[in-house]
Amino acid sequence: TLWTLLGTVLVFFMQAGFAMVETGFTRAKNAANIIMKNLMDFVLGSLGFFLIGYSIMFGDDIAGIIGTPALFMEGLDSTIPGTVHFMFQNVFAATAATIVSGAVAERTKFSSYLVYSFIISLLIYPISGHWIWGGGWLASAGRSMGLGNGYVDFAGSGVVHAVGGAAALAGAIVL
Numbered sequence: 587t588l589w590t591l592l593g594t595v596l597v598f599f600m601q602a603g604f605a606m607v608e609t610g611f612t613r614a615k616n617a618a619n620i621i622m623k624n625l626m627d628f629v630l631g632s633l634g635f636f637l638i639g640y641s642i643m644f645g646d647d648i649a650g651i652i653g654t655p656a657l658f659m660e661g662l663d664s665t666i667p668g669t670v671h672f673m674f675q676n677v678f679a680a681t682a683a684t685i686v687s688g689a690v691a692e693r694t695k696f697s698s699y700l701v702y703s704f705i706i707s708l709l710i711y712p713i714s715g716h717w718i719w720g721g722g723w724l725a726s727a728g729r730s731m732g733l734g735n736g737y738v739d740f741a742g743s744g745v746v747h748a749v750g751g752a753a754a755l756a757g758a759i760v761l
Contacts (some may be wrong), residue, residue, distance in 0.1 A: 587666045590674050592661065597677040601628055601684055608688045618693050626685040628705050634708030635679045638706055640672055643712035643720045650723030653716045676714075678746050682711045685750030690757045714749045 605624035609617045638655055647654030683706045690699065717724040724737040739745050 587670055590666050590670050594670075594674045594677055597674075597681060600681050601677070604681075604684045604688065604731045607659075608691050611688070611756050612691050613758040615691075619696060620687065620691055623699055623703075626700055627687060628680040630700055630704045631680040631683045632676050632706035634704050635676050635712070636672070637708065639679060640675065641706050642709070643675065643715040645716075647716075647721050650717070650726065652713055652722075652735055653720050653736045662747045678742055679711050679715075681742075682750040682753070683707050684759050685747070686754045689754035690761060696699045702753075702757065706749075710753060711745075715745045719743050 601624055605621050608620045608624070612620055624721070630643055636658065638657060641658075642653045643657060648654060683703045686702065686706065687699070692704075714738040716722045718739045719725070727737060
């Protein structure tokens with residue numbers, strides 16, 4: 587439990603790191619906007635992930651695509667306390683959402699960005715996370731063919747960074 591909490595704190599500090607990097611790459615007049623976007627990523631993302639995202643990610647599997655939706659972090663039986671597991675997964679959800687901020691910096695309205703960020707944490711990240719960490723189709727793909735453990739995601743490279751990058755690319759294309 588303590589190790590997971592330490593990991594949670596370290597990943598949470600990535601949020602501040604993204605804010606500083608993005609602020610450094612934008613004009614000075616947009617510094618407050620960038621920092622506020624990164625703060626609100628975590629606030630709104632946590633709300634969305636708590637409301638239904640966690641259960642979509644770790645709920646009972648439905649055809650390998652999505653977990654059973656339920657309110658307020660239902661879903662996972664874990665060896666660590668449920669609130670600790672939620673906090674750990676929540677900081678990853680916020681990190682995936684904040685990756686988008688850098689790609690659309692200085693080019694979006696604040697309110698539009700907040701809606702985009704909320705939807706990522708509510709639906710997009712949890713669904714793709716379920717595929718890998720929640721027991722979905724990618725996690726079981728290799729096992730069903732006798733090829734070992736299926737897809738193994740190291741340190742969130744597929745779940746967090748690829749999803750954040752794909753969402754950032756989609757946002758940049760739309761802009």
